[in-house]
Amino acid sequence: MVKLVYFAWVRERMGMAEEMVELPASVLTIADLALWLAGRDEGAALAFANPEVVRAAIDKQHVSPQTPVQGAREIAFFPPMTGG
Amino acid sequence: MVEAAGHIPRHISVQAAPFDLAVEVGRLTAGRTDIGAVVTFTGLCRDEAGQLSALELEHYPGMAEDELTRVVAQAEQRWPLQAVGVIHRYGLIKPGEVIVLVVTASAHRVAAFEAASFLMDYLKTRAPFWKKEHLADGTSGGWVEAKAHDDLAAERWSAAQAPVKI
Numbered sequence: 574m575v576k577l578v579y580f581a582w583v584r585e586r587m588g589m590a591e592e593m594v595e596l597p598a599s600v601l602t603i604a605d606l607a608l609w610l611a612g613r614d615e616g617a618a619l620a621f622a623n624p625e626v627v628r629a630a631i632d633k634q635h636v637s638p639q640t641p642v643q644g645a646r647e648i649a650f651f652p653p654m655t656g657g
Numbered sequence: 658m659v660e661a662a663g664h665i666p667r668h669i670s671v672q673a674a675p676f677d678l679a680v681e682v683g684r685l686t687a688g689r690t691d692i693g694a695v696v697t698f699t700g701l702c703r704d705e706a707g708q709l710s711a712l713e714l715e716h717y718p719g720m721a722e723d724e725l726t727r728v729v730a731q732a733e734q735r736w737p738l739q740a741v742g743v744i745h746r747y748g749l750i751k752p753g754e755v756i757v758l759v760v761t762a763s764a765h766r767v768a769a770f771e772a773a774s775f776l777m778d779y780l781k782t783r784a785p786f787w788k789k790e791h792l793a794d795g796t797s798g799g800w801v802e803a804k805a806h807d808d809l810a811a812e813r814w815s816a817a818q819a820p821v822k823i
Contacts, residue, residue: 581715581787582800633720635783649717649785653803656714656745656786657700657757657777 575642577610579620580651583627586620587650596642603629604638606648620650628653668742668760669729671721675755676744685740685762692739696769698759698777704752710793712801714747714756717785721745728779732761735775736768743776745786775814782811 578591587610600606604624611621621627629636630649642648666685670676678699686692702712725743732741742760750756759776763769782803790798 580717580785630720633723649720651717651785652787652800654782654785655788655801655803656784657781
């Protein structure tokens with residue numbers, strides 16, 4: 574099981590702030606995970622409509638879409654950051 | 658608390674409460690006689706010509722602190738700093754209120770100016786914070802979009818030459 578956390582408009586479109594999921598064997602990378610999530614329901618499809626816009630972090634460190642998800646405890650998806 | 662990480666004093670905080678500029682500078686410079694330059698940058702909430710009633714700052718607890726710490730560590734490696742402070746607020750912030758503070762101290766001004774500018778450019782594109790607008794008419798203005806010029810501002814530091822030692 575891995576914990577997924579969502580922020581800002583990704584959270585709003587997913588309809589939840591976090592969830593625990595069992596990843597299917599076909600999900601190897603962050604990009605695979607985004608595609609798998611997008612196929613679950615309409616909200617998720619909207620959240621990942623432009624997957625290249627959505628950023629990701631594994632265990633609180635920025636990662637690229639090609640990063641493997643194996644061994645991750647917490648995976649986050651969020652829009653480009655707008656702090657400062 | 659000011660923590661001595663490595664050998665220079667550092668103060669990094671993600672907090673809901675406002676901060677006081679004089680208190681934060683004093684926290685890093687009190688009792689010091691080696692510091693020759695202190696640069697501070699304060700980011701405030703604008704009202705966008707009366708249209709905005711507040712900004713709601715969402716953050717990723719844990720990663721926000723970690724990412725600010727990583728950005729500060731990079732600044733410490735690139736410039737001869739004597740103290741660094743970064744504070745970022747979250748929650749509901751009204752026009753005129755402070756959002757973010759960067760304090761850099763060095764023997765000379767160039768390192769302090771450049772490091773403060775670097776810290777702001779980097780934290781804007783790397784620290785996990787998101788702004789949502791609340792409009793004066795009571796509606797939500799939606800999430801603030803990331804700006805391409807912020808990415809460009811951060812990238813110019815990647816292209817920069819060796820650290821400045823003056």
